[in-house]
Amino acid sequence: MSATSVPPAIPSDRPAPADPQTGRLMSRFNVAFSLMSAIPLLTCCYLITVRFFSFSVLLGANGVYFLLALVIALLGLLVGHELIRDIIRQLVEANAKLAKLNDQQAGFVSNVAHEFRSPLAVFEGALDNLADGLYGPLAGEQQDPVQMCQREVDRLKRLVSDLLDLSRIEAGKLTMQRNRLVLQDVLRSVGRLFEGLAKERGLTLVLELPAEPVMLVGDRDRLQQVFMNLLANALKFTGDGSVTIRLRRDAHTAEAEVTDTGPGIAEADLERIFDKFERVGSQSEEGSGLGLPIARDIVELHQGRIRVESRVGQGSRFLVQLPISPPVGVAGAVREGS
Amino acid sequence: MRTSETTTRQLVLLVDDEQSMLKVLERRLKSWGYRVLLADHGLEALRLAKQHHPDLMLLDVMMPQMDGLEVCRRLRAMKETRGIPVILVTVKATQLSPEEIRGSGALKVVGKPYESEELEEAVKAALA
Numbered sequence: 313m314s315a316t317s318v319p320p321a322i323p324s325d326r327p328a329p330a331d332p333q334t335g336r337l338m339s340r341f342n343v344a345f346s347l348m349s350a351i352p353l354l355t356c357c358y359l360i361t362v363r364f365f366s367f368s369v370l371l372g373a374n375g376v377y378f379l380l381a382l383v384i385a386l387l388g389l390l391v392g393h394e395l396i397r398d399i400i401r402q403l404v405e406a407n408a409k410l411a412k413l414n415d416q417q418a419g420f421v422s423n424v425a426h427e428f429r430s431p432l433a434v435f436e437g438a439l440d441n442l443a444d445g446l447y448g449p450l451a452g453e454q455q456d457p458v459q460m461c462q463r464e465v466d467r468l469k470r471l472v473s474d475l476l477d478l479s480r481i482e483a484g485k486l487t488m489q490r491n492r493l494v495l496q497d498v499l500r501s502v503g504r505l506f507e508g509l510a511k512e513r514g515l516t517l518v519l520e521l522p523a524e525p526v527m528l529v530g531d532r533d534r535l536q537q538v539f540m541n542l543l544a545n546a547l548k549f550t551g552d553g554s555v556t557i558r559l560r561r562d563a564h565t566a567e568a569e570v571t572d573t574g575p576g577i578a579e580a581d582l583e584r585i586f587d588k589f590e591r592v593g594s595q596s597e598e599g600s601g602l603g604l605p606i607a608r609d610i611v612e613l614h615q616g617r618i619r620v621e622s623r624v625g626q627g628s629r630f631l632v633q634l635p636i637s638p639p640v641g642v643a644g645a646v647r648e649g650s
Numbered sequence: 651m652r653t654s655e656t657t658t659r660q661l662v663l664l665v666d667d668e669q670s671m672l673k674v675l676e677r678r679l680k681s682w683g684y685r686v687l688l689a690d691h692g693l694e695a696l697r698l699a700k701q702h703h704p705d706l707m708l709l710d711v712m713m714p715q716m717d718g719l720e721v722c723r724r725l726r727a728m729k730e731t732r733g734i735p736v737i738l739v740t741v742k743a744t745q746l747s748p749e750e751i752r753g754s755g756a757l758k759v760v761g762k763p764y765e766s767e768e769l770e771e772a773v774k775a776a777l778a
């Protein structure tokens with residue numbers, strides 16, 4: 313029943329805790345157990361010997377019974393203590409095993425994704441050479457299959473880099489740059505990237521951005537990826553009408569939204585739309601099902617929040633909230649989170 | 651596509667452990683009018699670099715035995731190859747740390763699969 317709070321310093325028969333976290337867990341358990349055992353025991357003794365009777369009841373045979381009972385109680389506590397410690401040890405081990413498995417899985421995904429890239433590079437290089445006529449000009453009908461293959465290779469490329477991103481995010485290995493950036497610039501450049509596609513699909517792409525720059529600290533490329541994913545989805549699922557990117561701010565938060573006039577999302581699907589590999593709506597649309605989970609992870613790595621509002625038949629609205637950086641010139645305050 | 655002076659065409663050394671990748675790159679670079687040398691492993695790359703002193707190297711990173719970064723180190727260690735510009739073409743483009751890239755002395759890192767336009771830009775900038 314020792315309530316040692318500094319386990320590593322005491323050499324004992326106990327195996328040294330594997331890591332500081334396990335050590336802390338064990339010492340907290342020891343304290344809790346001591347409180348649970350010592351206090352009731354002392355209370356009982358007090359009640360028996362002082363309150364209800366007096367020390368005199370312990371003279372003679374009663375004293376022997378009392379001591380015997382005390383010893384049994386203490387033994388029971390000791391055994392119980394060991395049992396619970398053992399259970400905690402097993403749980404810690406199981407947890408470590410799971411964490412390792414998770415790491416291995418992330419490593420495996422990352423390896424496989426890289427292995428995919430080498431053959432993809434040959435595919436893409438050869439197809440581009442073919443399409444550019446480096447092996448002789450392509451006759452009319454020959455261009456179709458080449459373009460088809462190019463599109464599919466592009467799709468595979470995106471899937472592979474999404475998988476890599478996700479495995480890196482889950483392994484905690486994706487680090488965000490800390491650029492000081494103007495959110496309008498990011499949204500404008502995403503808008504430009506999708507202008508062509510919007511026109512091709514007969515959709516109006518609207519940008520409603522405030523004139524005053526909304527500054528924040530974050531990873532420019534990754535934030536761009538977030539809005540590219542949102543915009544790509546919006547354009548993909550919207551048959552006709554428009555897609556709008558809107559930005560507004562209050563004192564601490566910037567809120568960017570991507571709104572479409574598409575078919576909307578059923579209420580049951582809203583829950584799982586940010587989950588990995590979940591794709592709602594028509595399954596014929598291409599996509600890895602990783603765009604939204606990646607977007608969510610990136611936003612959360614910026615201490616932001618992402619959510620969706622939608623009703624079937626009334627379009628969808630994806631909202632991204634990001635903390636605004638402190639005023640320029642406050643050195644060191646850049647690190648400040650939300 | 652190119653004018654008469656074939657002898658002055660710039661020489662590019664392509665290094666990749668995959669033959670098919672080499673073939674694809676070779677065709678692409680020839681279409682831009684460069685002369686091309688191929689090496690399918692690090693030691694061969696070093697030997698050719700020393701012997702022919704190319705104007706540019708396109709170097710894969712993940713190769714068995716000697717990886718691209720090691721090839722760079724050895725290039726920089728030899729007087730006659732020290733000045734050869736290198737572009738790394740690798741599937742691990744996003745995973746190379748800034749220190750590794752700086753340490754390799756490479757001009758640029760191009761991700762693999764590469765976009766032809768990006769590669770063209772990088773190659774032309776290096777040989778300008």
